Amino acid sequence: ALELVKGHWLRLLTESTTTTAVPFSLAPIYIVGLRSSIVPSQFQSQQTGQIVRWDANWTRNFFTSAEVQRQRVDSLSYLTPDRDALVSIAQANIDRARIEANYLPGGNFALHASFNLARTSGLVDLNVARQTLPYLPQRVAELGINWSHGSRIAASLTGTYVGPQRDIVDRPIGGHRALDFLARWEPLDRQIEVNFGILNILGEGFEIQPG
Numbered sequence: 008a009l010e011l012v013k014g015h016w017l018r019l020l021t022e023s024t025t026t027t028a029v030p031f032s033l034a035p036i037y038i039v040g041l042r043s044s045i046v047p048s049q050f051q052s053q054q055t056g057q058i059v060r061w062d063a064n065w066t067r068n069f070f071t072s073a074e075v076q077r078q079r080v081d082s083l084s085y086l087t088p089d090r091d092a093l094v095s096i097a098q099a100n101i102d103r104a105r106i107e108a109n110y111l112p113g114g115n116f117a118l119h120a121s122f123n124l125a126r127t128s129g130l131v132d133l134n135v136a137r138q139t140l141p142y143l144p145q146r147v148a149e150l151g152i153n154w155s156h157g158s159r160i161a162a163s164l165t166g167t168y169v170g171p172q173r174d175i176v177d178r179p180i181g182g183h184r185a186l187d188f189l190a191r192w193e194p195l196d197r198q199i200e201v202n203f204g205i206l207n208i209l210g211e212g213f214e215i216q217p218g
Contacts, residue, residue, distance in 0.1 A: 008040070014064040023055045043078055044103070052081040068111040076103045083129070087142065087175060094141050094175055099129035101140070116154050123147040131175070139173045144182070146170030159193040169213075183213030 008018045020041040026048045043056035060074040083096040107121040125147075127140040139145070151165035170182040186208040192201040 016062045018058075018060045018062070020058040021056070023053070026052045026054070044076065044101070046078065046080055046099075046101070047083055047085045048080050052083075054078065054080045068113075070109045072105075072107045074103075074105045076101075076105075078102075085142075092175060095132055096140060097130040097134075099140065100127060101143075102126045115156060116152060118152050120150045121148065137173075137177065139177075141175045141177075142172050142180075144170045144172045146182075159197065160191070162188070162190040164188050180214045184209070184211050185213075186211075 008016055010016050018041055020038050020043075022038065022043060041058045041060060043054070043058065046054070048054055056076065056078045058074065058076045060072060062070070062072045064070050078099075078101040080099040080101070081097065083094075083099050085094055086092070087094060102125065104124045105121060108119070110118045112118065123146065125143060125145050127143050127145075128136075128138050129140055131137045131141060146168075147170065148168040149165060151163055153161070153163045155161040165187050167185045167187070168182065169184075172180045172182075174180055185206070187204065187206045188208060189204045190202070193199065194201070
């Protein structure tokens with residue numbers, strides 16, 4: 008990690024891992040605070056990743072980050088959203104770029120916004136070349152406000168946009184939006200946790216398969 012100028016840090020990561028049958032390891036979880044995105048790789052699949060991240064503190068109340076990540080995975084497998092079929096992918100390439108901003112206006116409030124852009128490719132069903140992997144959106148955006156109180160009460164209101172996707176046979180699936188409210192209360196010295204949420208407040212419909 009390098010602090011190029013005061014309040015600005017540049018971090019870089021390169022790693023190579025192999026999926027094992029044992030779901031835990033003594034290897035470090037994070038390297039310089041970075042970790043490649045978790046993907047559903049198959050047993051003994053080789054995975055390589057590179058990350059470059061820039062964090063910046065512009066003022067005492069405004070923070071930003073920009074991250075570029077590249078992953079190469081020998082083999083992936085995951086269920087379709089309707090859990091009706093298994094998607095198998097060989098030689099998967101997943102490139103992501105993410106920018107994020109956080110602002111503290113005061114009064115125990117925090118504002119946050121993020122935008123993710125992804126480019127993917129691979130061999131679907133192990134032999135069909137695809138420039139966009141199934142059910143992985145190219146664009147995701149989020150905007151939200153959080154509030155917390157010293158009595159261990161916290162609440163958040165978050166709007167999310169998930170961009171268009173492609174299904175397992177390369178048909179288009181439209182994007183969708185959601186507005187969610189979540190609240191949490193931890194009384195009795197955090198011996199109890201009470202959670203409350205209203206999801207998809209606007210009642211937006213979304214597709215899990217074309218049509």
